[in-house]
Amino acid sequence: MSIGIEHFLTVGALIFCLGLGVALSKRNAIGVLMGVELMLNAVNLTLITFSRFAISDRPITGQTFVVFIITVAAAEAAVALALAVSVYRNRETVDIDQINLLRS
Amino acid sequence: MDGGGVVFAFYVLSAVTLVAAGGVMVSRNLFHAVLFLILTFVGIAGFFVLLSADFIAMAQVIIYVGAIAVLVLFAILLTPRAGRNNGETRFAAPGILLSVCLAAVFLFVIHDTAWQTGDLAPSLGVAELGEALLTTWVLPFEMASVLLTAALVGAIMLARTPQEEAEDALA
Amino acid sequence: MAPYFLALSTNHWYDIRDLSNISRVILEGADKILPFGFVYVLAALLGFVASFLIFVLPSQLYVGVYGERKIIGRMQSRYGPNRVGPLGLLQPIADAIKLLTKEALTPTKSDRLVMYVAPIIFVMPAVLLFAVIPFGPRMVFANIPVSLLYFLAISSVPVIATFMAGWSANNKYSLFGAMRIVGMTISYEVPLVMALLGAVVITSGAPFGGGVLNGMALQDMVLWSREFHMWVVFVQPLGIAIYFICISAELNRTPTDIAEAESEIVAGFLTEYSGMKWGLFYGMDIGYAIAASAFAATVFLGGWTLFGLEKWVPPWMIFIGKTHLFYFIFIWTRGTLPRLRSDQLMAFAWKFLLPLSLFNLFVITTERMIWSDQDYAKGLIYLFAVINAVLAVGAVYFWARFNGYKPENTPIRPRLVKNSGGFVPVGSEVKS
Numbered sequence: 001m002s003i004g005i006e007h008f009l010t011v012g013a014l015i016f017c018l019g020l021g022v023a024l025s026k027r028n029a030i031g032v033l034m035g036v037e038l039m040l041n042a043v044n045l046t047l048i049t050f051s052r053f054a055i056s057d058r059p060i061t062g063q064t065f066v067v068f069i070i071t072v073a074a075a076e077a078a079v080a081l082a083l084a085v086s087v088y089r090n091r092e093t094v095d096i097d098q099i100n101l102l103r104s
Numbered sequence: 105m106d107g108g109g110v111v112f113a114f115y116v117l118s119a120v121t122l123v124a125a126g127g128v129m130v131s132r133n134l135f136h137a138v139l140f141l142i143l144t145f146v147g148i149a150g151f152f153v154l155l156s157a158d159f160i161a162m163a164q165v166i167i168y169v170g171a172i173a174v175l176v177l178f179a180i181l182l183t184p185r186a187g188r189n190n191g192e193t194r195f196a197a198p199g200i201l202l203s204v205c206l207a208a209v210f211l212f213v214i215h216d217t218a219w220q221t222g223d224l225a226p227s228l229g230v231a232e233l234g235e236a237l238l239t240t241w242v243l244p245f246e247m248a249s250v251l252l253t254a255a256l257v258g259a260i261m262l263a264r265t266p267q268e269e270a271e272d273a274l275a
Numbered sequence: 276m277a278p279y280f281l282a283l284s285t286n287h288w289y290d291i292r293d294l295s296n297i298s299r300v301i302l303e304g305a306d307k308i309l310p311f312g313f314v315y316v317l318a319a320l321l322g323f324v325a326s327f328l329i330f331v332l333p334s335q336l337y338v339g340v341y342g343e344r345k346i347i348g349r350m351q352s353r354y355g356p357n358r359v360g361p362l363g364l365l366q367p368i369a370d371a372i373k374l375l376t377k378e379a380l381t382p383t384k385s386d387r388l389v390m391y392v393a394p395i396i397f398v399m400p401a402v403l404l405f406a407v408i409p410f411g412p413r414m415v416f417a418n419i420p421v422s423l424l425y426f427l428a429i430s431s432v433p434v435i436a437t438f439m440a441g442w443s444a445n446n447k448y449s450l451f452g453a454m455r456i457v458g459m460t461i462s463y464e465v466p467l468v469m470a471l472l473g474a475v476v477i478t479s480g481a482p483f484g485g486g487v488l489n490g491m492a493l494q495d496m497v498l499w500s501r502e503f504h505m506w507v508v509f510v511q512p513l514g515i516a517i518y519f520i521c522i523s524a525e526l527n528r529t530p531t532d533i534a535e536a537e538s539e540i541v542a543g544f545l546t547e548y549s550g551m552k553w554g555l556f557y558g559m560d561i562g563y564a565i566a567a568s569a570f571a572a573t574v575f576l577g578g579w580t581l582f583g584l585e586k587w588v589p590p591w592m593i594f595i596g597k598t599h600l601f602y603f604i605f606i607w608t609r610g611t612l613p614r615l616r617s618d619q620l621m622a623f624a625w626k627f628l629l630p631l632s633l634f635n636l637f638v639i640t641t642e643r644m645i646w647s648d649q650d651y652a653k654g655l656i657y658l659f660a661v662i663n664a665v666l667a668v669g670a671v672y673f674w675a676r677f678n679g680y681k682p683e684n685t686p687i688r689p690r691l692v693k694n695s696g697g698f699v700p701v702g703s704e705v706k707s
Contacts, residue, residue, distance in 0.1 A: 024199025
């Protein structure tokens, strides 16, 4: 029994789809953000897998990408949570169904 | 990757990570969902160790568990009357259907492709990563620092109350 | 990776200068009996049991509980524990028995599962932390190349556990405590990592035995001090000061324990805990403080080296001595300093420690470049030590003055707050 690239890619794909499901279906804005973080993590896992298994001159590139994704995820989480807190302060809700001021 | 230890570690980690990711989906309580999310992060850090990306694994735990998850917990505490409910919108069914379809496509592609995997890459240490970041990828690296600064300023501006802004305007 | 060996260390099992000899003999014997693979499990188990029996548990009981109470007692002109056994030496055991037999209550409206799991999650990282600490030249369980980052990563997990404890109790004060600890951790993590980065910068890349040292591995940092006859603390005096303040804030040690301040919020996140659940939090708080001391002894105080003396004295004894020396500073500050307010602590992290740690990093990076240009001359590092000591004192003084500290207003005898230039709310002046 051996573990190949397919195994890791399968896990990454499943986590990505679970994250997509969370991001599309949750009502709470913070829940949606959690789904997005899950998707980013799944992408990180896939990139590291390719960096480990792929035939390449510079296999470190995959890890470099992951560093940037983690950076962007941290920035995104900070701004998104500040937005959630700001919206809550004005509307007393973070329910994305009720944040509908622009609807006629 | 052969060897009983690797196989065992892989299946245990997959079970933990997938169950935790499913927990984010199904748990009704937002706080429990965040705890499951943290478990997912730790599980993925375990995968990184298994793929011998030590530095990335540690960065994953420090940033995701130590910072992002804590920020999410903070946001949950700061929005008390919004409820701790982690329920679905009315777009739940089509969203979940879409993700199931996407999962089917992904799994088909992954198992249908004949992957040309080479010999396992030589050990990639922190030194190689640092060298790559500061030579080939130095421009994105600097852009990332600008992005972080912008995010910092933006988050502070967004989260300020009107009273605080008024105080700063007077000073 | 640099070679790891100590020339004088023999391979006989009775050579107590290196305890890995005994464990190697045991494991080689076990490998003949056990099927393949189990010997690794046995090795991990052996390392865990040995480190806990020799180091962690005695330190927790006799330095963390007994010694701390006794020393603080002396500092505050009391006796401390002196009833149970000779000199009160059995006090920690009596405490443990009391806690074990006490009922662990759970409030009705609490989140039972999370409240039950929180102490367990709090204990796990404390055990994992000791895996990368080098007790001696060959006495380290997991000599991974990123052990410094591993330590930082694992030590960010207990925050989640304390948050779970505070949230699940469904108590206002618990929630306040949890909220405070989260905010404080985010703030103090930044200068902490910056201060440690200074130590990493100065140690990594230095030549050692034909290779170069990897500053992110704790064992290599110790080898650096051995090679250059110099502890990192001498080139990083500001670094260890910032490290100490930040780690005591993260660990909730007393001058900065706003998360469980009993005069403000009953006991913070521990309010609803009792019995052994509380005991786990209490004991592992000490465990974390000992792990942080061991980490500081490794990174800043030269680990198991003592200027050549480690050839005769067992290195692990030197290491344990240094750890307890650093732990004594925790006890000392706890016994003497008053508790800070929550906003004071936050402002201190962002306005005082962060600029100072950035300045420290800048200085040490410049020196590192000069040093590598001069082919790592050994004399230069002593010059850097003097320069850094002067710069550290100067930077702290200047930055304190800049932030409004006036040394001429510091009282040398007891005075009223308003006379010493402190803040007195309007309308509260006392007519004298």
